[in-house]
Amino acid sequence: MSPAGLAQITCHRGTSTIALRYSLFAILFTSCVPTEECRIAEKSGPAAAPEPLAALEIVASEPMPTSYAYNHASTIVESANGDLLVAWGAGTEELAPDCVIVLSRRRAGESQWSDPVVIADKPGDADANPVLFLDDAGLLHLYYVEMFGASFCLGRVMEKTSSDNGLTWSQPRDALKSVCTMIRNHPIMTRSGRWILPAYQQAIYQSQFWISDDNGFTWSAGSGLFTPSANNLQPAVVELSDGSLFSLMRTGGGNFETWEARSRDCGNTWQLRQRPELPNPNSGLDLLRLATGHLVLAYNPSKSERTPLALSYSSDEGQTWSPPQTIDDGDPQLSYPSLWQSNDGRIHLPYPERLMRIRHIELMISTSLN
Numbered sequence: 001m002s003p004a005g006l007a008q009i010t011c012h013r014g015t016s017t018i019a020l021r022y023s024l025f026a027i028l029f030t031s032c033v034p035t036e037e038c039r040i041a042e043k044s045g046p047a048a049a050p051e052p053l054a055a056l057e058i059v060a061s062e063p064m065p066t067s068y069a070y071n072h073a074s075t076i077v078e079s080a081n082g083d084l085l086v087a088w089g090a091g092t093e094e095l096a097p098d099c100v101i102v103l104s105r106r107r108a109g110e111s112q113w114s115d116p117v118v119i120a121d122k123p124g125d126a127d128a129n130p131v132l133f134l135d136d137a138g139l140l141h142l143y144y145v146e147m148f149g150a151s152f153c154l155g156r157v158m159e160k161t162s163s164d165n166g167l168t169w170s171q172p173r174d175a176l177k178s179v180c181t182m183i184r185n186h187p188i189m190t191r192s193g194r195w196i197l198p199a200y201q202q203a204i205y206q207s208q209f210w211i212s213d214d215n216g217f218t219w220s221a222g223s224g225l226f227t228p229s230a231n232n233l234q235p236a237v238v239e240l241s242d243g244s245l246f247s248l249m250r251t252g253g254g255n256f257e258t259w260e261a262r263s264r265d266c267g268n269t270w271q272l273r274q275r276p277e278l279p280n281p282n283s284g285l286d287l288l289r290l291a292t293g294h295l296v297l298a299y300n301p302s303k304s305e306r307t308p309l310a311l312s313y314s315s316d317e318g319q320t321w322s323p324p325q326t327i328d329d330g331d332p333q334l335s336y337p338s339l340w341q342s343n344d345g346r347i348h349l350p351y352p353e354r355l356m357r358i359r360h361i362e363l364m365i366s367t368s369l370n
Contacts, residue, residue: 050293053313053365056325056347060362064104064113064350070094073184073284074350074358075131076340079165080138082108084342086350087119087130087142088358095152099126101144103166104358113360119169120160122146128155133187135215140166143175143183143197153180153202159216176210176219184234185286185338187216191243196267198235198247205231205252207259209267225261225270230254232272235261236287238295240317248287248297248318251280256303258285260318277321278312279303288339288347290365297321298337298349306333309351311363327361328353 068090076086084106091099102116119142120127130144140162145155159175162168180203187197195212197219206224225232231252240246245267249259251274258278261270278299283306285299295314300306301324310324327349328334337351349361 049317050315052315053294053322055366056296056311056313056363057366058327058361059346059364060111060360062113062360063353064358064360065115066090066102066357067115068092068102070096070099070355071358072352072355073129073336074352075186075338076348076350076360077132077134077140077186078340078342079134079140081165082343083165084108084340084348085132085140085166086113086338086358086360087132088116088350088352089126089128089130090116091126094355095126095128095147095150097124097126099128101127101130101142105166119166120144120146120158120172125149128152129183131183131186136189137215139163141216142169143187145182146172152182155179155182155202157181157183157199175216176221178221181208181221182234184284184336185236188237188239190239190245190266192266194266196237196245198237200233200235205233207232207235207247207249207261209235209237209247209270211267222267225249225259225272227259227272230257230259230274232259234284236285238287238289240289241293246287246295246318248275248278248285250282250284252282256280256282258299275321281305283333284336286337286339288341290341290347291345292365293317294365296339296347298327298339298351299324300335306335307331309334309337311349328359330354 070093072089074088087103090102100118101120103119104116105114126147128145133141142160146158147155157176158172160169182202183199197210200207208224209222210219212219232249235247235249237247245263247261257274258280261272263270281302283300288296297312301310308326308329310326312321314321340348347363353359
């Protein structure tokens with residue numbers, strides 16, 4: 001650790017290591033040489049801070065339809081035609097061979113969610129951890145983990161695409177060509193055009209960012225973010241006003257504090273520290289940058305329980321965070337949230353309720369301090 005309490009992770013991506021992408025060792029220690037077009041943060045100053053958020057007002061809370069006993073790890077996106085789409089893993093229990101990826105739709109202008117339909121299924125093996133992503137050309141991407149054994153480490157990240165807003169899907173392809181790599185949260189496209197996919201190595205609970213400079217056709221593995229005092233995993237990432245990247249990560253134990261990582265070279269190197277004011281009970285979280293510039297964090301503000309589910313927000317690009325605003329304080333677990341801001345400015349938050357069903361929360365932004 002440096003005197004400022006930050007540990008810098010540096011790396012170098014070269015063709016020799018990319019050729020070894022199927023090797024777990026190579027994947028863990030491969031990284032990226034900064035390119036000139038990715039030095040955005042060194043050329044831009046931060047934007048003016050947005051007005052503080054007073055609260056996020058819940059305007060709707062509804063269980064989503066399901067016929068499955070197990071429902072987990074939801075993800076949400078607004079499609080190019082304005083429909084809201086939520087996908088999740090469903091089956092009899094976690095890692096059961098009948099676990100599939102399903103999708104429910106709320107059509108633009110309507111209020112009801114459709115019955116879920118299966119959009120990914122490898123017969124005889126589980127599918128898990130879906131992530132939806134809409135690219136700038138309007139193409140919808142589904143990333144998910146396809147298992148080939150009874151362990152999360154025996155899985156690979158697959159991709160399907162849809163050009164008709166999720167009605168039909170392409171055949172799956174092996175997106176990362178890596179085993180034991182897991183995903184949880186949305187990728188982002190930076191202002192340079194680079195795609196950043198937050199991921200983690202399941203075997204050692206270590207976050208890792210994958211980088212694509214060709215619209216997701218190929219991906220390169222960044223260095224693992226190794227933290228010996230307490231593991232980190234399931235990162236969520238946003239781009240800040242100056243072009244730098246900001247990530248928050250679940251902890252795997254230790255002192256049960258959320259990890260933070262920042263990158264000023266488009267995801268090539270990262271500085272890490274823990275945030276004691278953001279406790280984490282070894283539970284998933286999500287992070288969203290609003291159109292106003294505010295950051296919103298969905299998480300469990302506890303060191304021991306996956307409840308309550310709460311939101312905190314930052315008006316200074318993650319330097320400080322508001323006290324948690326409770327969204328749901330029922331029995332655990334209320335966890336693994338996903339965040340999205342639709343084009344009408346509303347915030348959407350699906351999450352699994354005790355793994356029995358997915359609940360969707362819709363919120364409005366308030367900037368009034370009265």
